[in-house]
Amino acid sequence: MNNEELLRLAIVEGAKTLGIEVTPEELTIDRSKDPAHGDYASNLAMKSAKLLHKAPVAIANELIKAIHSPIIEKIEVAGPGFINFFLKKESLGSIIKTIIEQGDNYGQLPPTGKKINVEYVSANPTGNLHLGHTRGAALGDTVCNILEKAGNEVTREYYVNNCGNQVAHLGHSLGERYRELFGIEPNFDKDDYIGNDIIEIAKQLKEEAGDRYLEDNEENRAFFVQYGIDKEFAKIKKDMEDFGVHFDKFSFESDIRKGTTIEDTIKYLSDKGYTYSMDGATFLKTTDFLDDKDRPIVKADGSYTYFMPDICYHYNKMERGFDLLIDMLGADHFGYLNRMRSALMMKGYDPNAIEFGIYQIVRVYQNGVEVKMSKRTGKAITHRDLVSEVGKDAVRYYFAARNGDSHLDFNMDLATSKSKDNPVYYSQYAHARCASLLQIGAEFPIDMTGASLKNEKESDILKQLADFPSMIESSANLRAPYKVANYIEKLAALIHEYYSSVKIIDRNDPKGTSARLGLIKASMITLKNALAILGVSAPDKM
């Protein structure tokens, strides 16, 4: 049990003697910002003022007499009724042993028994990934890491829309580009993809197959679609692997369309009375639930809207036994949430079993000017371009370090500068510094007790290290990757400050050196674990 938990129990016990009933979970205690306010502070007295009909300060004064714990050095009442707790230095230091013993597992919370499915990226295999996908990938993968670290069983999933209009346009575009290579003037439709990536694929096909697919017939058209999808999808998978993103499962729309799943589902919804026909199309009565408009599921021409197979896909995910589905989507999909929740309710599921992780648009700036992106023209900065230019670590860090609710202004000049301006280097450098110190000081035994760590900077680091598990918890609850990034930057800053103010390896003070190296080792482990959550490497040398 860590210090914070011990402190909570002690406060709860003390409060009970005054007739204040709180559970350790309800109790709010905060890390004090100002060292003069101790290590932890509680506002319990102020919260209880109304209930007890007493002044907060009076309650606080009674409370500090009632609270006893071996880890507490001193308790004070301050300001309008805060209770400040000063912990004994040796109890702060005990975290070092915990961290070194747990190693890579430090910060891993006990199993919750919850199964969570996170769907992210899910880009159509019709072209290069753009920076919106980069944000989805960085945020989605980091959310998965956080949820896992918080004790959940997580499945990372990618839904492949390999049917419908867009892939038809891909096939048509490829066919035109292929014929163009044989001197036939291409004839593109309005929504075709005319980017360079399609030309590349056409060239590849020509090399492999020569003029075998030149004739414009049903069979060849289908071939172009499949060939195009395969090539584009392979590129996407490669891009994601290079980005450190590994999916546990790819679900294909074509599989959903294969059997009678869709027909069966429509029949189920009709039997329940949730559908009706209008103007030759079939509508789903989502307004019976959370939606503000009924949605078509079968068009007048008999084909399905995107929504229909997607309903089946989400039913399928629920049937696989997940307690929670998270879809990471761009802001332009937000209106989709109530639609899908309504569909889940029609099958008797809790609407809160699905949530959307929405992220706002990415704007790219170069030379101070916004760069517009277009997947169709292929002139945009692609995901691949960015990662190869800036590096995986920096991109993942940068894209996960901001709340998805905010617009992300990505400065190409800054990101490509590969200089100290990039915040990821600062954190990695702190790690490398620790590794270097441990190597230089290898002759000294590591003191894991933390007992002789006494100065203020050491206490600050110890408190930050001890905060790691609770940071994981709040970050998981809020699905907030940026909290991890903030944590890392704070810890890295503390390490750099410590390094510059204290001589860590001092051959005239072997005992102190051992203690300081214990702190450095614990810091390094925690920093590495935190960086791993963002998918960023923690190099020993840079």
Add this chain to the structure above:
RNA sequence: GCGCUCGUAGCUCAGUUGGAUAGAGUGCAACCCUCCGAAGGUUGAGGUCAGGCGUUCGAAUCGCCUCGAGCGCGCCA
């Protein structure tokens, strides 16, 4: 028009179950390498928390209104 998200330092952003003097990075100004990695550190200037009203011991945080930005409101995906 309706709905959702956002508005905090010159810039990019933290501050989210309401807490003590609103923070960090970057940029700007001035400093620090006889010493374990200067890819670092120290100090300073810089704020009407978009604006207004309200709720209470206490509001950047909660409620209402106004202004501004983005997105959604397809038989597109």
